[in-house]
Amino acid sequence: MTSPLTSPIRWPAEALWEALAPSLPGFTVEVLPEIDSSNTELMRRFRGSPGTPPRAEPVLLVAEQQTAGRGRLGRSWQSRRGDSLTFSLGLPLQPADWSGLSLVAGISVAESLDPGGTGNAGDTSQPRIGLKWPNDLWLCGPQGNSKLAGILVETASWDGIRYVVIGIGINIRAIELPAPPPLSAAMPAMAAIPPGCLQDLLPDVDAPEALLRILPPLVQAVQAFEQFGFAPFQARFAARDVLSGRAVQLSDGTQGTAHGASETGALLVHTATGMKEITSAEVSVRPLADTAPAAVANPMKDAGPC
Numbered sequence: 001m002t003s004p005l006t007s008p009i010r011w012p013a014e015a016l017w018e019a020l021a022p023s024l025p026g027f028t029v030e031v032l033p034e035i036d037s038s039n040t041e042l043m044r045r046f047r048g049s050p051g052t053p054p055r056a057e058p059v060l061l062v063a064e065q066q067t068a069g070r071g072r073l074g075r076s077w078q079s080r081r082g083d084s085l086t087f088s089l090g091l092p093l094q095p096a097d098w099s100g101l102s103l104v105a106g107i108s109v110a111e112s113l114d115p116g117g118t119g120n121a122g123d124t125s126q127p128r129i130g131l132k133w134p135n136d137l138w139l140c141g142p143q144g145n146s147k148l149a150g151i152l153v154e155t156a157s158w159d160g161i162r163y164v165v166i167g168i169g170i171n172i173r174a175i176e177l178p179a180p181p182p183l184s185a186a187m188p189a190m191a192a193i194p195p196g197c198l199q200d201l202l203p204d205v206d207a208p209e210a211l212l213r214i215l216p217p218l219v220q221a222v223q224a225f226e227q228f229g230f231a232p233f234q235a236r237f238a239a240r241d242v243l244s245g246r247a248v249q250l251s252d253g254t255q256g257t258a259h260g261a262s263e264t265g266a267l268l269v270h271t272a273t274g275m276k277e278i279t280s281a282e283v284s285v286r287p288l289a290d291t292a293p294a295a296v297a298n299p300m301k302d303a304g305p306c
């Protein structure tokens, strides 16, 4: 197994602050060596505690190590210092409609890390970054597709202030995962599925460099979303949509064919009873061809094209 990074990590805190403070008054950058979860911490700060008023300032919290990283639908998110980039951006936000925000974050991250990615759609010989509704980034390449990153968007409100925390976890460097224990004597242990990692696409990009590339455009995208909603992003999502045209199954058992995202960011699925708009954050969706285990922390691999 590759060994964890022990040397200090040089985060571009000052460069990020200089780039973002003009558009985010009161912005701060904080790096913590260890925390349970950067999302949990920012939600705690916003909610405040007895004697500590809620804090609704814009903040970037980078966690070098999370001990209880969280994913969507109550799943856990595992990462290792230096091999992953784990951070949360918290800021007050007042969009007219919140739907589509996690798609916007995904679009922005994918475009920052893979700006030419839409140019080779359909060409599986080169890796590119695709988006799986509603919050996954996939690395799609000749070896198949694997989960590269996940996004967890959470909101809270207090005294008329609405605060959003956008948590992003990206696999930067490959880690060999130990094989999971066998499910039963009759079912031998499966080989662990390696996650997609950014260095398969950008070998020289480490976690600090990835953060520097991602954050300024992410803030711009979130502010554009606040003003104009998801509609202006719809075509950009479509250019990287890995589910489009594929047979999918929803977590409630419904099957159909994915038809992209609507103007409000809902997943359109053509089912036996007609077109359905999937908006619920509680719904998960997977391509029917995918037979890998669904645990998000074990990013899934899929044989189909992006």
Ligand code: BTN
Residues within 6 Å of the ligand: 036, 037, 038, 039, 040, 066, 068, 069, 070, 071, 072, 073, 075, 077, 085, 086, 087, 088, 135, 136, 149, 150, 151, 152, 167, 168, 169, 170, 296
């Ligand atoms: C998912 O794939 O379900 C979302 C994963 C989100 C993980 C990131 S890592 C930084 C932030 N802190 C967390 O506890 N979760 C998010």
